[in-house]
Amino acid sequence: MHSSALLLAAGLAAFVLTGGPARAGDAQPSLAEAVEAGDPQAQYLAAVLIFSGKAEAEPAVAVALLRRAAGKGYAPAAYLLGVLHLRGAGVEASPEKAAILFRAAAEQGDADAQNGLGQLLHQGVGLARDDREALAWFEKSAAQGSSAAKANLGHMYLNGFGTAPDPGKALAHIRPAAEQGLAEAQHNLAWMYQMGKGVGQDDAEAAKWYRKAAEDGHVPAQFNLGLLYALGQGVESNPAESLKWLSLAALSPDPAIRRKAEKHMAIVSAAAGPSAVSDGIMEARKWLIARGK
Secondary structure, eight states, rough: OOOOEEEEHHHHHHHHHHSSOOOOOSSSOOOOHHHHTTOOHHHHHHHHHHHTSOOOOOOHHHHHHHHHHHHHTTTHHHHHHHHHHHHHHSSSOHHHHHHHHHHHHHHTTTTHHHHHHHHHHHHTTTSSHHHHHHHHHHHHHHTTTHHHHHHHHHHHHHHHHSEEEHHHHHHHHHHHHTTTTTTHHHHHHHHHHHHSSSSSSOOHHHHHHHEEEEEEEHHHHHHHHHHHHTTSHHHHHHHHHHHHHHHHHHTOHHHHHHHHHHHHHHHHHHHHHHHHHHHHHHHHHHHHHHHHH
């Protein structure tokens, strides 16, 4: 990387982090100086600021900074570089490289990397599927307070992946993650209430948690909430509200969910009449517009 580009990026990053340029005589070196001196944490911070648009430099500069920091064993940089490889964002799309980088960071104790490695192991992406090892990494990440790992751990216990099914343990992990706002955990908690798994069966609680996840854009929750409104389970029967959520679920890129949503839309529409159909579609459009979609 050309030194002037690196210094420009780091100098802008230092300005953002400190509220202004470093002053002469400061005891601590500026971020720019730390980056130039090869400090991996400074390189990582500068890269993050570039990616977030708070420092003006080409993404290639940020990638080079991450590579330098990861090469020196800085776990957050290795994890972020792995995310880029997983997405093919500015680097070669390679789940295998992502898995290697996630593991390197996870073994150093990075909670995000531990959760990410668990997900790759559970999904069999970039390496062979291994639910037992995935469970172990989710446990490590959750122990550090990762809400995402708690949600994933609950999913594993709920469905018996890598362990015997244990609804009680699933609930102990899923509820805190749901209360912290994770849509996947909210959906799973709703399903547990709807099915009476690990908790007393309660359609009203199921509807409450499905709604929280649905409002956050969780497609299966939108579908399930639409069904509850169609059936009047846990909520008052409302064809328009049912069609709102079913029509949003029908926008899913997942063909299986899309087909199910379209099937139930046709059933609800046939029984509801044109006014409810119009109201439901209008409410769905308002929901999308409010979220810039």
